Amino acid sequence: MSDGWRGAVVGTAVLLVLGMGALGSWVSVRDGRSGEQRDAWRGRERVVWSPPQAVAQGLPSGLRRVAAGWFWVEAWRAWERQDAQELRRALAWTLALRPEQLGYWVEGARMLAFDVPQWSGGDLAQRRRALEEALRFLAEAENLHPMAFVIPLEIGWLRGWELGDLEGAERALARAAQLAPLPKQAERLRARIRERLRRSAEAKQGRPAQGVATDSGYR
Numbered sequence: 001m002s003d004g005w006r007g008a009v010v011g012t013a014v015l016l017v018l019g020m021g022a023l024g025s026w027v028s029v030r031d032g033r034s035g036e037q038r039d040a041w042r043g044r045e046r047v048v049w050s051p052p053q054a055v056a057q058g059l060p061s062g063l064r065r066v067a068a069g070w071f072w073v074e075a076w077r078a079w080e081r082q083d084a085q086e087l088r089r090a091l092a093w094t095l096a097l098r099p100e101q102l103g104y105w106v107e108g109a110r111m112l113a114f115d116v117p118q119w120s121g122g123d124l125a126q127r128r129r130a131l132e133e134a135l136r137f138l139a140e141a142e143n144l145h146p147m148a149f150v151i152p153l154e155i156g157w158l159r160g161w162e163l164g165d166l167e168g169a170e171r172a173l174a175r176a177a178q179l180a181p182l183p184k185q186a187e188r189l190r191a192r193i194r195e196r197l198r199r200s201a202e203a204k205q206g207r208p209a210q211g212v213a214t215d216s217g218y219r
Helices: 003-029 035-040 042-049 051-058 061-081 084-097 102-119 124-144 150-163 166-179 184-203
Strands: none
Touching (some): 061 084, 061 102, 102 150, 124 150, 166 184
């Protein structure tokens, strides 16, 4: 395909994406219901009429792939500008268009967990909020892809290594281990977590568990 045709296809896909998203938002606002009725349905409206969902339901698969690639580039541009809001918006569009692409979920979660809190100072509270946001992001991915080994593996790393949630990490790594053999680093992490949990149970300690150190090289 020539550069001219490729540009035309990309431009058409993006225009369709933006047009359908605007239409979905407009219909949600102009549906004629009372304010109380809209309040009662507000959560459901966000699911049905938010632009990414409207696009995912309405575009052919070929155009979805093209548009998702464009929004993925936009996500990286937002990352370069350290613009967290635009990063989230671009990720939402990308994953609504191509939710089957596991790499988008994993890399997006890492951006949210590690990079976003650094842009605003990166204190402990901000880091924890960022990790929890990334885990919610990955939980959505796991709901869509329950047989994808990489998603619970990523959840286990974040919970055990970064958040210090040993029980949650063990549950996630156990789910991953049911799908495929764990990498050596993950096996070592899981062994340390299980040992910590065993000691904690034996000693009946009520103190919150701390994060578990692992070998470097995760990212």
